[in-house]
Amino acid sequence: MKKKLLLVVLFTAGSFPLLFAGQAGESWARLYRRIPDIKQRYAIIQNLVPLDDQSLEPFYTSALDELVYGDYSQYRTNKSTYDDWEILTRTIIMELGDIKGQSAAPIIWDVVKTAKTPLIKSAGLQALGVMRAEEYAPEIAIMLRNLNFNTSSDKNSAEIEAYGAVAALDKMKAEVGFEPLFYASVGWYHDRVTDYAKKAVLDFTDDPVPLLKGIMLRAENYKNKRTALAFAMESSAPAQSKADIAAAALAEGLKYSESDFTLKRQLADLRVDAMKDLITLGIFPENAPDLLDKAIDEGELDEKLVALQALGADGSDRSAEILASRLSFYNERQISGLTLNNEELLIVRQLIFSLGESGNEKGLQPLQEMKFADYTPSLLRMADQAMAKINGNK
Numbered sequence: 001m002k003k004k005l006l007l008v009v010l011f012t013a014g015s016f017p018l019l020f021a022g023q024a025g026e027s028w029a030r031l032y033r034r035i036p037d038i039k040q041r042y043a044i045i046q047n048l049v050p051l052d053d054q055s056l057e058p059f060y061t062s063a064l065d066e067l068v069y070g071d072y073s074q075y076r077t078n079k080s081t082y083d084d085w086e087i088l089t090r091t092i093i094m095e096l097g098d099i100k101g102q103s104a105a106p107i108i109w110d111v112v113k114t115a116k117t118p119l120i121k122s123a124g125l126q127a128l129g130v131m132r133a134e135e136y137a138p139e140i141a142i143m144l145r146n147l148n149f150n151t152s153s154d155k156n157s158a159e160i161e162a163y164g165a166v167a168a169l170d171k172m173k174a175e176v177g178f179e180p181l182f183y184a185s186v187g188w189y190h191d192r193v194t195d196y197a198k199k200a201v202l203d204f205t206d207d208p209v210p211l212l213k214g215i216m217l218r219a220e221n222y223k224n225k226r227t228a229l230a231f232a233m234e235s236s237a238p239a240q241s242k243a244d245i246a247a248a249a250l251a252e253g254l255k256y257s258e259s260d261f262t263l264k265r266q267l268a269d270l271r272v273d274a275m276k277d278l279i280t281l282g283i284f285p286e287n288a289p290d291l292l293d294k295a296i297d298e299g300e301l302d303e304k305l306v307a308l309q310a311l312g313a314d315g316s317d318r319s320a321e322i323l324a325s326r327l328s329f330y331n332e333r334q335i336s337g338l339t340l341n342n343e344e345l346l347i348v349r350q351l352i353f354s355l356g357e358s359g360n361e362k363g364l365q366p367l368q369e370m371k372f373a374d375y376t377p378s379l380l381r382m383a384d385q386a387m388a389k390i391n392g393n394k
Contacts (some may be wrong), residue, residue, distance in 0.1 A: 097127025312354025354384030
């Protein structure tokens with residue numbers, strides 16, 4: 001009997017705050033309905049909001065409906081009362097978001113579409129995001145895309161609206177919002193918006209790399225292609241996904257050539273980043289060796305050296321064959337009496353080092369041939385060290 005009494009007492013004590021909050025909410029809601037003054041109604045709402053009472057969703061929805069479509073909508077069109085209307089409407093919208101009052105989503109979306117001021121529009125967007133009203137994601141994505149174009153004459157207002165759109169798309173996780181979020185992260189906004197958008201991109205899914213790869217391939221400039229690759233590397237995606245986009249970025253970078261110095265540098269940066277990412281990951285897709293071989297032919301010296309380093313890090317038969325073939329080419333030139341220039345000697349040094357790092361037996365023959373090619377003692381010592389590494393790998 002005592003145990004039952006104790007359980008009843010505990011249940012009653014635990015339920016008391018909920019019952020009290022519900023009763024208090026109903027009391028304030030009844031008072032709100034009886035008071036016609038809009039300023040006093042705002043004061044009452046301020047007492048309701050801290051309760052976060054989900055049972056009040058019908059009341060909040062009705063109150064919002066009255067403000068948007070009913071008698072109180074007149075305050076919206078009157079300049080002298082607009083501020084009172086806006087702060088009350090915005091507070092109710094934010095609370096509906098917090099309690100996930102989805103029944104009010106159509107009214108909130110109507111406010112977003114017709115709002116004249118950015119704060120209420122942003123609040124509406126954020127509320128729709130919190131309540132996961134995904135049916136509005138396509139239109140919000142278009143809204144953010146247009147804001148990203150930076151055509152508004154009122155930058156401050158546009159940025160406030162963009163923040164709301166980013167917040168909404170971040171919560172909704174609808175795929176249609178991914179690309180606008182990416183471009184917001186590299187857009188014209190201040191850090192508050194760009195940082196939020198970047199976080200939304202990285203946290204969009206467990207593996208955002210396929211979506212980033214699509215952006216990387218479609219992007220119209222090399223900087224955005226490079227950023228998409230960088231975001232992929234920062235994400236928590238599996239290493240294999242990251243290697244796939246790195247190889248795709250390298251292939252993309254090898255599709256183009258530029259005469260303009262700035263564009264040429266951006267293109268080279270994309271290729272170098274992709275190759276360094278492959279080295280860091282230590283994963284090389286099947287097409288990587290041939291892409292790296294092409295990068296040696298296409299790039300300046302710094303690219304050539306990174307590509308050679310990547311081939312050594314791969315160490316596959318195909319990579320070793322490419323390295324061995326290129327070292328044999330320089331050996332033949334040296335044997336024929338054609339003196340290698342400084343750049344070519346740097347390439348030979350990297351070839352020797354990469355063959356040693358590969359640990360692949362296919363590199364032994366060209367390394368042995370070096371003894372008959374009149375190289376400097378230091379290069380021959382490097383060749384001996386590389387062969388020792390390969391033999392030690394057997």
